[in-house]
Amino acid sequence: MNKPIGIFDSGVGGLTVAAAIKRVLPNESFVYFGDTRHSPYGDKSEDTIRGYSDRITDFLLAQDCKAIVIACNTASALAYTFLTQKYPDVPIINVVDPVVAHVGSKINNKVGIIATRATTKSGIYRKKLRKLNAKLQVVAAATPLLVGVVEEGFTNTKVSQGAIETYLGSKKFSDVTTLILGCTHFPLLQKEIETFYNGRAEVVDSPELVAHYLKYRLAQTQLLEASLMPNYSFYVSEFTDNFNRVAKMFFGEDISLEEKML
Amino acid sequence: MNKPIGIFDSGVGGLTVAAAIKRVLPNESFVYFGDTRHSPYGDKSEDTIRGYSDRITDFLLAQDCKAIVIACNTASALAYTFLTQKYPDVPIINVVDPVVAHVGSKINNKVGIIATRATTKSGIYRKKLRKLNAKLQVVAAATPLLVGVVEEGFTNTKVSQGAIETYLGSKKFSDVTTLILGCTHFPLLQKEIETFYNGRAEVVDSPELVAHYLKYRLAQTQLLEASLMPNYSFYVSEFTDNFNRVAKMFFGEDISLEEKML
Numbered sequence A, B: 001m002n003k004p005i006g007i008f009d010s011g012v013g014g015l016t017v018a019a020a021i022k023r024v025l026p027n028e029s030f031v032y033f034g035d036t037r038h039s040p041y042g043d044k045s046e047d048t049i050r051g052y053s054d055r056i057t058d059f060l061l062a063q064d065c066k067a068i069v070i071a072c073n074t075a076s077a078l079a080y081t082f083l084t085q086k087y088p089d090v091p092i093i094n095v096v097d098p099v100v101a102h103v104g105s106k107i108n109n110k111v112g113i114i115a116t117r118a119t120t121k122s123g124i125y126r127k128k129l130r131k132l133n134a135k136l137q138v139v140a141a142a143t144p145l146l147v148g149v150v151e152e153g154f155t156n157t158k159v160s161q162g163a164i165e166t167y168l169g170s171k172k173f174s175d176v177t178t179l180i181l182g183c184t185h186f187p188l189l190q191k192e193i194e195t196f197y198n199g200r201a202e203v204v205d206s207p208e209l210v211a212h213y214l215k216y217r218l219a220q221t222q223l224l225e226a227s228l229m230p231n232y233s234f235y236v237s238e239f240t241d242n243f244n245r246v247a248k249m250f251f252g253e254d255i256s257l258e259e260k261m262l
Helices: A015-024 A046-062 A073-086 A097-104 A117-122 A124-132 A145-151 A158-168 A186-197 A207-220 A241-251 B015-024 B046-062 B073-086 B097-104 B117-122 B124-132 B145-151 B158-168 B186-197 B207-220 B241-251
Strands: A005-009 A030-034 A067-070 A092-094 A110-115 A137-142 A178-181 A202-204 A232-236 A257-259 B005-009 B030-034 B067-070 B092-094 B110-115 B137-142 B178-181 B202-204 B232-236 B257-259
Touching: A005 A015, A005 A046, A015 A030, A015 A207, A015 A241, A030 A046, A046 A067, A046 A073, A067 A073, A067 A207, A073 A092, A073 A117, A092 A097, A092 A207, A097 A124, A097 A178, A097 A202, A097 A207, A110 A117, A110 A124, A110 A158, A117 A124, A117 A137, A117 B241, A124 A137, A145 A158, A145 A186, A145 A241, A145 B145, A158 A186, A158 B158, A178 A186, A186 A202, A241 A257, A241 B117, B005 B015, B005 B046, B015 B030, B015 B207, B015 B241, B030 B046, B046 B067, B046 B073, B067 B073, B067 B207, B073 B092, B073 B117, B092 B097, B092 B207, B097 B124, B097 B178, B097 B202, B097 B207, B110 B117, B110 B124, B110 B158, B117 B124, B117 B137, B124 B137, B145 B158, B145 B186, B145 B241, B158 B186, B178 B186, B186 B202, B241 B257
Parallel strands: A005 A030, A005 A067, A030 A232, A067 A092, A110 A137, A110 A178, A178 A202, A232 A257, B005 B030, B005 B067, B030 B232, B067 B092, B110 B137, B110 B178, B178 B202, B232 B257
Antiparallel strands: none
């Protein structure tokens, strides 16, 4: 059947998820949509983010996508339930649930979450973790500057180090045993954050967990592809120099973009 | 007549200009519009920014504004000429020209400009400075992370210091004699940047220069106000926690917001 997987994000961050899907599911094709015209989602309202997510999902389904991956924590937090209700026949995966399933089963755990303002405000991780394991201690903080630090290529500098220390050096975060990277930009800071915790906390990012969960869902619904010639398409709602510049950093290789205003 | 001045920006940064206008023109009323729904403008295209600027100007004129201040470097760079052509009877002030007039007349000067990506790409400062003084040496760099540093309240930390050193420590910038802060967020970093240059460069920001130029233009067109009861209104295209949080930092006092989607 060779139908692609649809993946979307507010911009470039979801490419870390796309890259993991390419590694874990090397036979699958995908269509990626980065909503650069409306990026970043992190400071926008629930209604606005639902509207954008709906239009993008509609576009991806029109491209014959067999499943949708919301590769953006903010849209996962604010638009996932809406999308599953509107498109009940399509497997829709968010980036929150696989992480919650991985982390929530551990006992005696203190979990920290760092994310955008909108994701943090939604309380999505806290609610889902507590539902799974009421004994978990959960702390969360919005760390929006880390998004810019990554996009500007300021990883492994005094800037990234200072921002990580300021955000995570608080008493609230210093004794967590698990830290969830609740934004698809943050895998690029994973090693530095691990260095900061120096083995005291497990640092969990979503791309690999999401890719494995997607594999399971596709197998379950008999949608796995055996194609040896997968095809990758990348759309943005607005060409930006920035997307071109950082896409390789996030996806691991050069990509060619098409512009599609929705 | 008591007509207000219309001031707009992509978000909160233009409040530094509004604050300067309040100081320099204490009798004038103003209506401020922060386009938070579409913020930031810095990575968007020329057409998109013109469209937003046009809708906002239209709204401000419908509020009976007698003059328009584009309190955003990106919109000044990309939409000013368009707006002056579309609204030829309204005094329209941008934040670039007063700075160019101040800096361009100096001889033997090497001028550096730091700004958003869109402003930098437009080359607006370079073009206007060179037109005024063909002998000027001009260097420019996009420093988008400094916007986030200011909005996150990371001024006067290792993070701001590291970002300033990384952006301005290059050979290109180390020997400038004047540095233009080409973004309305950057006045909040002025002292740190002055410390970095340690007297070797004059650091020029726009708010005071723009307010004084506005005063001159209003006097010239007999539009100066003598009211002793000025009135200030603040609109945003979308309520965001962030705007509320940082508005005081930029404007210097609490403000009350109305939401107006355009």
